[in-house]
Amino acid sequence: MTGNIVSPQLGRLRIATRRSRLALWQAEHIRTRLLALYPAIEIELVPMSTRGDELLDARLDKAGGKGLFVKELEVAMAEGRADLAVHSMKDMPVDLPEGFVLAAITEREDPRDAFVCARYGHPSELPAGSSVGTSSLRRGAQLLERFPSLRIEPLRGNVETRLAKIDRGDHAAGILAAAGLRRLGLQGKIRCLLEPEFSLPAAGQGALGIECAERRTDLLELLAPLAHGASRNCVLAERAVSRALGGSCTIPLGAYAQPDVAGLRLRVLVASPDGRQVLRAECVGDAADPEALGQLAAQALLEQGANAVLAPFRENAG
Secondary structure (H helix, E strand, O other): OOOOOOOHHHOEEEEEEEOOHHHHHHHHHHHHHHHHHOOOOEEEEEEEOOHHHHOOOOOHHHHOOHHHHOHHHHHHHHOOOOOEEEEEHHHOOOOOOOOEEEEEEOOOOOOOEEEEOOOOOOHHHOOOOOEEEOOOHHHHHHHHHHOOOOEEEOOOOOHHHHHHHHHOOOOOEEEEEHHHHHHOOOHHHOOEEEOOOOOOOOOOOOOEEEEEEOOOHHHHHHHHHHOOHHHHHHHHHHHHHHHHOOOOOOOOEEEEEEEEOOEEEEEEEEEOOOOOOEEEEEEEEOOOOHHHHHHHHHHHHHHOOHHHHHHHHHHHHO
8 A cells, every 4th residue: 555545545644652752753653654654644542541551659569560651542542532552662561452453564773772861871870879770670670780778769750750740859760761762752761771681671661563353454554654663573572571471461571582694583571560570581492483582582491490480460460
């Protein structure tokens, strides 16, 4: 399908999105790309608040997981108030509700974590007892593994809210996704980027996903040009690790895949929140079967004792 050929039923599209400035940026980015392909289509954003946005004082793993950020958008699509939704892939549960699909995963932005701090240039420079704000058990565990004297404290809210808390001294530093800061033009807040060897990213971090109803074959065709094959393969491999280890977005799990001369290189880890137990594995596999590679990496973690590390999170989920 090209910009000059538009099916009559696709004269108008509605994109469901969260109300945060980052979510709106991401939805507007997809809108702009679609308009470049299909200038005859009218495309509007449908902003809405999600349960995850409202529960600012609760830890996500206690409140119900990152699915809290997408459920309302899926309801809007199911009720016909929106045609598609744009998500950060790191916020997407590994299993979508019946009847929904990921129509496209777009080209990935920088997947790394970013260190934000007014005074120090790297986590290694923080004095003992310093408070580091993060809403991610994964980030906290990896920091504590190296610097057990630090204090990891919850840091919730949209990007601007979290930065404001760091700026006013609620925390000595914070760890945020580099992609979100870059998208909002806030890269100046980044004191340093944390390489995957230091802080392995979350599955899907830096990538955007477009979700729609499976029955909407018209939309699947329309959205196909936005898909980025290499990013898709990497994200599917990473998500397969999470699925194989229980499917929760809230466990301290890192998974990062990169194209490799042999196909895909996938690095994974699981950890206890205090950083005292950290299990790592690395696998290389066929890019044409990324989910098999993810399962292989998950099995490598299980053979090291991942079930024992993850048992407390499964009990909490139950």
